[in-house]
Amino acid sequence: MTLDPASSVAIMSRFRKIGIIGVPPLEIIRGANEHGLVIHDLDEPLVREDLETASPFLPRVYCAILRTAVVNALHLELDAIYADTGPGKCDCALHTATILAETLPIPVICTKNTDNASFGTPLCQARLPLIDRMLAITAGVKSAAPYQNPPDPCAPTAGFWGVPPRDFSILGLFPDTTHIHGWARCMENKTPADHALEGQFNPEVPTVFFAQSFCAKTALARYLAKKHPHALYLDVDVHTTSSARAKVQAFLELSGVRP
Amino acid sequence: MILGDFGTSYCKFLDLDAPGARPTIIATKELPRETRVDLATGHNGKRFADRYVNELIALARGGEALTQEEEYVLLDCGSRDIKFIRYANGKLADMGWNAECGASMGFTIELLERYYDLDYAHLRVPEQTFSVTCGVLGMSDIFDAVISGVPVAEAVARFVKGIAINAYRFAGSPAKLYLSGGLCDNPLFVGSFPCQVTPLGRFVLLRGLEAEAHQPSPPPVS
Numbered sequence: 001m002t003l004d005p006a007s008s009v010a011i012m013s014r015f016r017k018i019g020i021i022g023v024p025p026l027e028i029i030r031g032a033n034e035h036g037l038v039i040h041d042l043d044e045p046l047v048r049e050d051l052e053t054a055s056p057f058l059p060r061v062y063c064a065i066l067r068t069a070v071v072n073a074l075h076l077e078l079d080a081i082y083a084d085t086g087p088g089k090c091d092c093a094l095h096t097a098t099i100l101a102e103t104l105p106i107p108v109i110c111t112k113n114t115d116n117a118s119f120g121t122p123l124c125q126a127r128l129p130l131i132d133r134m135l136a137i138t139a140g141v142k143s144a145a146p147y148q149n150p151p152d153p154c155a156p157t158a159g160f161w162g163v164p165p166r167d168f169s170i171l172g173l174f175p176d177t178t179h180i181h182g183w184a185r186c187m188e189n190k191t192p193a194d195h196a197l198e199g200q201f202n203p204e205v206p207t208v209f210f211a212q213s214f215c216a217k218t219a220l221a222r223y224l225a226k227k228h229p230h231a232l233y234l235d236v237d238v239h240t241t242s243s244a245r246a247k248v249q250a251f252l253e254l255s256g257v258r259p
Numbered sequence: 260m261i262l263g264d265f266g267t268s269y270c271k272f273l274d275l276d277a278p279g280a281r282p283t284i285i286a287t288k289e290l291p292r293e294t295r296v297d298l299a300t301g302h303n304g305k306r307f308a309d310r311y312v313n314e315l316i317a318l319a320r321g322g323e324a325l326t327q328e329e330e331y332v333l334l335d336c337g338s339r340d341i342k343f344i345r346y347a348n349g350k351l352a353d354m355g356w357n358a359e360c361g362a363s364m365g366f367t368i369e370l371l372e373r374y375y376d377l378d379y380a381h382l383r384v385p386e387q388t389f390s391v392t393c394g395v396l397g398m399s400d401i402f403d404a405v406i407s408g409v410p411v412a413e414a415v416a417r418f419v420k421g422i423a424i425n426a427y428r429f430a431g432s433p434a435k436l437y438l439s440g441g442l443c444d445n446p447l448f449v450g451s452f453p454c455q456v457t458p459l460g461r462f463v464l465l466r467g468l469e470a471e472a473h474q475p476s477p478p479p480v481s
Binding site: 246255 | 314316319340344350351352353355
């Protein structure tokens with residue numbers, strides 16, 4: 001179902017535990033925070049169930065993040081799901097929400113996040129392990145609170161452009177001084193539909209342009225990688241393959257990026 | 260110091276402490292389990308050495324040692340996968356490793372030669388080709404062609420040409436490329452590329468390891 005944000009928040013008094021797909025509007029998240037709801041980010045692997053359990057509902061050749069969301073939705077006892085299906089997400093999420101609404105006995109509420117108030121992107125520019133920063137960015141989706149004590153920015157030595165990968169292990173190959181660009185930066189900024197921000201990159205540092213396999217963003221990732229003077233385009237499906245790891249490792253080393 | 264390139268079908272070795280020694284080669288299926296080397300590459304390599312260099316880095320270092328050029332494309336066609344590096348202005352400009360859709364191309368070419376008792380040195384490059392993206396899937400094209408009356412040798416040659424063209428496109432369709440891997444010794448394969456090809460042989464990764472061997476060892480992982 002599609003509700004306006006106010007109505008989406010008004011029905012929250014009936015819920016205790018909700019799931020989110022993508023980044024719903026801040027008004028929704030703020031409402032969930034104010035109602036004290038438990039929020040599960042369904043885009044992340046949350047249950048120990050085979051991804052194949054999504055196959056009756058989604059094709060096997062489909063975005064691994066949305067297949068993960070379906071597995072989570074099937075196995076977590078949720079009261080409702082808020083799925084962003086606006087310009088900050090994708091048609092695949094819209095279709096997934098339609099299927100979940102038919103499948104599950106709970107409300108599946110479609111939102112359209114067009115938030116344009118910038119929260120800033122301190123984590124994207126900080127000198128900290130890339131995995132830790134990406135975990136913090138994805139965790140930040142569940143809170144509407146402004147950022148406290150943001151870390152200082154650092155000079156970048158490498159770039160990671162893209163979405164938070166389903167398998168974070170690929171991020172362990174990057175130096176702490178890697179700056180984050182792409183949709184992950186939009187996530188931290190809480191403006192997931194800011195396509196101008198998403199398209200930005202730093203041409204001064206070697207950059208990996210990452211997308212999930214079978215995601216529409218593969219086109220943008222590859223396009224931007226061709227524009228960038230020193231880039232590697234990479235798409236990964238469910239798990240980081242040894243060849244994907246080797247590509248990133250070789251790209252960084254041969255580009256003179258120190259660990 | 261012994262270097263080892265542990266490939267899917269063949270393993271190559273070079274002893275740097277033996278002056279003038281030539282690389283040796285052994286079929287992977289005949290490799291003794293207790294084999295140990297000082298520096299390894301190849302997808303089997305981690306099992307046989309304490310220090311490992313990933314294949315793309317070994318390929319790039321080998322290319323740097325063998326080509327002495329600022330701009331080039333080096334394509335490695337292995338038994339199991341294909342990979343390439345492109346240098347521009349003396350720096351890495353692009354790279355790729357196709358372990359999935361390039362699956363088993365070299366392996367399949369060798370398999371077909373034995374199965375149909377062919378000699379690639381005596382097959383001419385065909386006019387036609389199959390659209391091959393994978394060694395396994397491309398087999399169906401061969402069987403269909405043979406059923407429709409195409410001679411086996413012609414069908415296999417079309418398959419080999421299709422694989423060469425697929426690898427060429429994967430490498431970015433360059434006007435000229437350097438070729439690495441055992442398929443350098445296959446004249447049908449080399450002749451099937453629609454561009455200028457300079458075969459560098461099957462020991463390019465060993466040359467890359469040799470370059471790496473002269474670098475200081477990285478600190479041990481704790």
